[in-house]
Amino acid sequence: MTGPLRKSHPLFRILNGSLVDLPAPSNLSVWWNFGSLLSLCLIVQLITGIFLAMHYTADISLAFSSVSHICRDVNYGWLLRNIHANSASFFFICLYCHIGRGIYYGSYVNQETWNIGVILFLITMVTAFVGYVLPWGQMSFWAATVITNLLSAVPYIGEMLVQWVWGGFSVDNATLTRFFTFHFLFPFIIAALSIIHLLFLHQTGSNNPTGLDSNYDKAPFHVYFSTKDLVGFLVLLAGILTLALLAPTALNDPENFIPANPLVTPTHIQPEWYFLFAYAILRSIPNKLGGVIALLAAVLVWFLVPILHTSWNQASTFRPLSQVTFWILAATFIILTWIGSQPVEEPYIIIGQVASVLYFSIFVFLFPGIAVIENKLLLRY
Amino acid sequence: MADDTLRQTPEVIEAVRRLPADTYNQRAFRIKRALDLSLKHRILPTEQWTKFEEDVRYLKPYLEEVEREMKEKADWNAR
Numbered sequence: 187m188t189g190p191l192r193k194s195h196p197l198f199r200i201l202n203g204s205l206v207d208l209p210a211p212s213n214l215s216v217w218w219n220f221g222s223l224l225s226l227c228l229i230v231q232l233i234t235g236i237f238l239a240m241h242y243t244a245d246i247s248l249a250f251s252s253v254s255h256i257c258r259d260v261n262y263g264w265l266l267r268n269i270h271a272n273s274a275s276f277f278f279i280c281l282y283c284h285i286g287r288g289i290y291y292g293s294y295v296n297q298e299t300w301n302i303g304v305i306l307f308l309i310t311m312v313t314a315f316v317g318y319v320l321p322w323g324q325m326s327f328w329a330a331t332v333i334t335n336l337l338s339a340v341p342y343i344g345e346m347l348v349q350w351v352w353g354g355f356s357v358d359n360a361t362l363t364r365f366f367t368f369h370f371l372f373p374f375i376i377a378a379l380s381i382i383h384l385l386f387l388h389q390t391g392s393n394n395p396t397g398l399d400s401n402y403d404k405a406p407f408h409v410y411f412s413t414k415d416l417v418g419f420l421v422l423l424a425g426i427l428t429l430a431l432l433a434p435t436a437l438n439d440p441e442n443f444i445p446a447n448p449l450v451t452p453t454h455i456q457p458e459w460y461f462l463f464a465y466a467i468l469r470s471i472p473n474k475l476g477g478v479i480a481l482l483a484a485v486l487v488w489f490l491v492p493i494l495h496t497s498w499n500q501a502s503t504f505r506p507l508s509q510v511t512f513w514i515l516a517a518t519f520i521i522l523t524w525i526g527s528q529p530v531e532e533p534y535i536i537i538g539q540v541a542s543v544l545y546f547s548i549f550v551f552l553f554p555g556i557a558v559i560e561n562k563l564l565l566r567y
Numbered sequence: 568m569a570d571d572t573l574r575q576t577p578e579v580i581e582a583v584r585r586l587p588a589d590t591y592n593q594r595a596f597r598i599k600r601a602l603d604l605s606l607k608h609r610i611l612p613t614e615q616w617t618k619f620e621e622d623v624r625y626l627k628p629y630l631e632e633v634e635r636e637m638k639e640k641a642d643w644n645a646r
Contacts, residue, residue, distance in 0.1 A: 211602065212602055212603070212606050213602050213603075213605035213606035214606075215605075292574075295574065394602070394605070395605050396601055396602060396605045397572070397574075398571065398572060398598050398601055398602065399575055399598060400602060402595055402598050402599040402602060403599050403602040403603065497574070498572075498573050498574055499572050499573070499574055500574045500575070504572050564569065565569050565572075565573075
């Protein structure tokens with residue numbers, strides 16, 4: 187008697203351990219849905235992306251019109267394009283909710299899982315950035331020009347680095363073809379890293395909304411959380427289809443309906459909404475290299491979060507001061523996103539600078555400091 | 568109780584392992600009750616809340632003992 191096939195078969199045993207008999211905390215809330223939703227977003231992007239790639243041409247004289255061809259001539263090409271473009275936004279909504287959950291509930295104490303997660307976010311940012319260049323609209327070209335030019339701020343090797351990335355002396359055909367290559371390749375790296383992310387998560391087991399040891403009350407992943415995740419999938423798919431079918435250009439920049447023209451600079455160059463917070467931090471520093479360092483630091487500071495955890499509790503559940511700090515962080519993020527979409531004029535400049543300082547202060551000073559105060563107040567340490 | 572909410576560091580895990588059976592069982596009951604309430608999105612009725620004077624730092628002596636032992640081990644290993 188070898189028992190059920192799902193437990194004895196070498197391959198099914200692995201899937202069983204992650205999707206069926208995985209012991210999960212019984213009290214996982216909706217904030218734990220975003221991990222599986224990210225997997226769904228990745229699968230949607232992979233499928234729609236592969237079909238788009240069958241009809242797209244990565245050449246500066248043909249890219250824009252190949253996207254028009256997809257939308258007008260390819261059977262359901264308009265739907266593929268709309269879903270792919272709008273699912274990118276849902277990908278980042280899910281990412282920010284997933285990361286926010288991690289910060290609020292102290293899930294980052296599982297350091298390997300957290301660090302791989304930050305790397306996954308960085309690669310996703312790069313993938314989305316190079317993907318946005320592919321339609322070769324005005325904003326595609328100029329966003330690529332602005333962001334790749336930041337590499338010239340690197341001391342000594344900056345100019346050489348930029349020209350190496352461009353494949354020439356400006357954003358041109360060589361840049362487009364290699365960006366298409368990266369955009370095709372990186373999602374598979376994201377998929378592989380996601381599996382490693384889960385591997386480390388399953389060493390410790392999931393966190394839960396109380397931050398307490400959940401070994402006292404576990405439930406099997408199937409049927410409880412497979413069902414909960416299925417509900418999440420239906421909500422996400424409804425959201426994607428609502429946007430793709432009813433408001434496909436709601437998050438678009440109208441400049442991208444104009445083919446790229448290196449001789450005409452748009453008045454307001456800005457990235458998609460999910461990069462605006464980092465864009466605001468970049469622009470808040472008047473020095474080019476300083477701005478680039480701040481841009482990188484805006485994400486790399488997340489690597490410090492587990493190291494700076496000083497509370498004797500894992501989650502913020504029983505820590506009201508930390509909860510307030512978290513929501514100040516969320517508000518700061520929203521303010522930075524708004525500022526990133528505004529022109530570089532007063533009062534937006536000073537607001538952006540204050541919000542940028544507050545953003546870094548929250549991670550480096552406020553979260554650790556307030557946790558020390560709470561240790562003394564709540565735990566009497 | 569406050570000591571129920573301590574993060575699962577190696578010191579806390581070892582200190583919990585050393586708890587007397589009845590204290591451990593009471594801790595297990597409170598945590599399990601908390602997880603159950605959490606999944607139902609409920610809180611305890613006011614009359615069942617732990618009073619301030621009842622909130623005893625039951626884990627503290629064991630935690631301090633474990634920390635002393637670990638420090639001593641680390642000092643010996645450093646030699």
